[in-house]
Amino acid sequence: MSRPKQICLLGATGSIGQQTLDIIRLHPDKFEVFALTANTSVQVMLRDCLEFKPSFAVMRDAKAATQLHGLLAEHGAGNIQVLNGEQAICDVASAAEVDTVMAGIVGAGGLLSSLAAAKAGKTILLANKEALVMSGQLFMQAVADNNATLLPVDSEHNAVFQCWQQAMTSQRRNEISKIYITASGGPFLDWPAEKLVNITPEQAVSHPNWSMGQKISVDSATMVNKGLELIEAHYLFNLPSKNVEVLLHPQSLVHALVEYIDGSVITHMGPHDMRVAISHTLAWPQRIVSGAPRLNLLSEQATLQFRPIDEGQFPCLKLAKAARDEGACAQIILNAANEVAVAAFLQGQINFAGIAGVISETLSKQPRVTITGVDDVLAVNKQARIIAQESIKEPALYV
Numbered sequence: 001m002s003r004p005k006q007i008c009l010l011g012a013t014g015s016i017g018q019q020t021l022d023i024i025r026l027h028p029d030k031f032e033v034f035a036l037t038a039n040t041s042v043q044v045m046l047r048d049c050l051e052f053k054p055s056f057a058v059m060r061d062a063k064a065a066t067q068l069h070g071l072l073a074e075h076g077a078g079n080i081q082v083l084n085g086e087q088a089i090c091d092v093a094s095a096a097e098v099d100t101v102m103a104g105i106v107g108a109g110g111l112l113s114s115l116a117a118a119k120a121g122k123t124i125l126l127a128n129k130e131a132l133v134m135s136g137q138l139f140m141q142a143v144a145d146n147n148a149t150l151l152p153v154d155s156e157h158n159a160v161f162q163c164w165q166q167a168m169t170s171q172r173r174n175e176i177s178k179i180y181i182t183a184s185g186g187p188f189l190d191w192p193a194e195k196l197v198n199i200t201p202e203q204a205v206s207h208p209n210w211s212m213g214q215k216i217s218v219d220s221a222t223m224v225n226k227g228l229e230l231i232e233a234h235y236l237f238n239l240p241s242k243n244v245e246v247l248l249h250p251q252s253l254v255h256a257l258v259e260y261i262d263g264s265v266i267t268h269m270g271p272h273d274m275r276v277a278i279s280h281t282l283a284w285p286q287r288i289v290s291g292a293p294r295l296n297l298l299s300e301q302a303t304l305q306f307r308p309i310d311e312g313q314f315p316c317l318k319l320a321k322a323a324r325d326e327g328a329c330a331q332i333i334l335n336a337a338n339e340v341a342v343a344a345f346l347q348g349q350i351n352f353a354g355i356a357g358v359i360s361e362t363l364s365k366q367p368r369v370t371i372t373g374v375d376d377v378l379a380v381n382k383q384a385r386i387i388a389q390e391s392i393k394e395p396a397l398y399v
Contacts, residue, residue: 004028004029004030004031004032005030005031005032005099005100005282006032006034006097006098006099006100007020007024007031007032007033007034007098007099007100007101007102007282008034008035008037008092008093008095008098008100008101008102008117008122009021009033009035009036009037009102009104010037010089010093010101010102010103010104010105010110010113010114010128011037011038011102011103011104011105011106011110011127011128012036012037012038012044012045012048012104013038013039013041013044013045013048014104014105014106014213015213015216015274016102016104016127016153016274016278017036017038017102017104018044019274019275019278020102020104020278020282021033021048021052022275022291023275023278023279023282023288023290023291024052024282025051026288026289026290026291027283027288027289030283030288031282033052033053033054034054034055034056034092034095034097034098035054035055035056035057035058035092035093035095035098036048036049036052036054036056036057036058037057037058037059037060037089037092037105037113038058038059038060038064039059039060039061039064039109040059040060040061040064041064042059042064042067042068042071045057045059045068046068046071046072046075049068049072049077049080050072050075050077053077053080054080055080055081055097056080056081056082056083056092056095057072057080057081057082057083058082058083058084058085058088058089058092059082059083059084060084060085060086060089060109061084062084062085064084065082065083065084066084068082069082086112086113089112089113090112090113090116091116093113093114093116093117093120093122094116094117094119094120094122095120098117098120098122099122099123100122100123100124100125100282101113101114101117101122101123101124101125102125102127102153102278102282103117103124103125103126103127103128103131103153104127104128104153105128106128106130106213106215106216107128107130107215107335107339108130108131108134108335108336108339108381110128110130110131111128111130111131111134111135111374111377112374114126114128114131114139115131115135115138115139115142115374117148118139118142118143118146118148118150119142119145119146119148120146120148121146121147121148122148122149123148123149123151124143124148124149124150124151125151125153125278125281125282126150126151126152126153126154127153127154127278129154129225129228129229129231129232130228130335130339132231132232132235132236133228133231133232133331133332133334133335134331134332134335134377134381135374135377136231136235136328136331137235137328138371138373138374138377139235140235140238150236151281151284152232152236152277152281153274153277153278153281154229154232154277155255155270155272155274155276155277156181156182156229156233156255156256157181157229157232157233157236157256158255158268158276158277158280158281159181159255159256159267159268159270159277160179160181160233160236160237160256160258160268161236162268162280163256163257163258163266163267163268164176164179164237164258164266173237173238173239174261175260175261176239176243176258176259176260176261177243177259177260177261178243178244178245178258178259179233179237179239179243179244179245179256179257179258179259180244180245180246180247180256180257180258180259181226181229181230181233181244181245181246181247181255181256182246182247182248182249182252182254182255182256182257182306183223183226183246183247183248183249183309184220184248184249184250184251184252185223185248185250185309186220186221186222186223187203187204187206187221188203188221189248189250191313198351198352199221199351199352201214201218201345201346201348204217204218204221204345204352205217205218205221214346215339215342215343215346218342218345218346218355219338219342221352222314222316222317222352222355222356223309223314223316223317224316224317224319224320224334224338224355224359226246226309226317226320227316227317227319227320227321227323227324227334228320228334228335229246230244230245230246230320230321230324231320231323231324231331234324241324241325246309246317247306247307247308247309248306248307248308248309249304249305249306250305251303251304251305252272253269253270253271253272253295253304254267254268254269254304254306255268255269255270256268269295270292270295271292271293271294271295273290273292273293275290275291275292276290276292278290279291279292315356315360316338316355316356316359319334319356319359319360319363320334322363323363326368328371329368329369329370329371329380330363330368332371332377332380332381332384333362333363333366333380333384334359334363335381336362336380336381336384336385336388337358337359337361337362337363337384337385337387337388338355338358338359339385340358340362340384340385340388340389340392341354341355341357341358341359341388341392342355344358344392349392350392354392357391358388358391358392359388361387361388361391361394362384362387362388362391365387365391366380366383366384366387
């Protein structure tokens with residue numbers, strides 16, 4: 001009997017992290033937790049450390065690490081090594097003992113640890129689309145150079161992978177005519193533009209289908225997430241941008257469609273539950289029980305509708321497509337400006353329409369540079385955040 005896979009879980013206290021632990025809990029014979037990482041959520045980390053007994057627990061925040069260390073000692077788990085900081089997160093992601101890294105940190109904060117896992121030749125379960133949006137070809141080259149394995153966890157990209165599992169390595173890409181990723185449209189799908197101005201953060205994070213964290217829920221509501229996913233798909237599957245499109249599918253039952261040159265279209269269907277994609281990548285190339293509910297094709301919810309997206313209603317998607325077409329530097333700026341804008345919206349500093357305003361302002365003001373390495377990525381990301389923060393101080397634009 002083979003030994004359990006050693007898992008490093010980056011972003012353990014977030015939505016993806018917690019659902020990953022749900023699956024590991026179901027299969028203790030197949031998976032063991034080597035390391036858990038988080039930002040500041042001490043109590044959740046304490047609970048999960050006591051249950052899963054990792055060798056390492058890493059907090060990005062130093063004070064949180066000190067607090068966690070003391071609590072673990074109080075509970076008789078002082079043998080768990082508690083570390084802190086970005087470098088420690090990268091160290092556990094690249095540790096020799098690790099087989100598989102779940103890259104579940106949200107946003108730009110997951111870039112360096114995901115890259116560290118790639119450079120260490122790990123199997124990377126990529127839930128952090130922003131890392132690939134920011135580093136694109138650099139990330140894919142690190143995967144190739146170090147013989148790492150990259151498996152997509154985003155439900156749409158995982159669906160494409162399941163429809164076309166040779167996509168990562170096959171030379172048969174000329175058989176593919178197009179891939180479509182689907183979009184639910186979020187909670188404001190059929191709202192008129194004038195109503196979108198007064199949307200509250202509470203409304204924006206209430207997705208009709210999926211249970212997600214606050215940031216990605218807002219990204220779904222603005223549809224910028226589909227723009228980020230188009231960029232991600234371009235790099236993951238090595239297809240021209242014109243061969244990757246978005247379809248509006250409010251039911252969230254079909255997650256992707258792969259169209260072949262002979263006219264065949266293969267689709268992936270499943271419940272709107274991230275444990276399906278997580279379990280698929282954790283066990284790949286095998287399949288295991290995920291704990292997700294079964295899809296009921298006879299229910300009223302199984303009605304399938306598809307339609308094009310009105311980009312006038314979703315300006316963030318239009319901005320994301322423009323950044324995709326422009327290239328690496330614009331993609332970094334897009335992601336940074338969006339993260340700043342979403343945080344400002346959730347804090348009540350700008351209104352919902354202001355998210356697109358901040359992104360547009362930042363893209364228009366920041367000079368473009370050539371991206372040749374990760375230092376360039378980090379520098380552009382830093383500058384874009386400064387410009388975005390400055391644009392938030394111009395409330396007349398957004399309220």
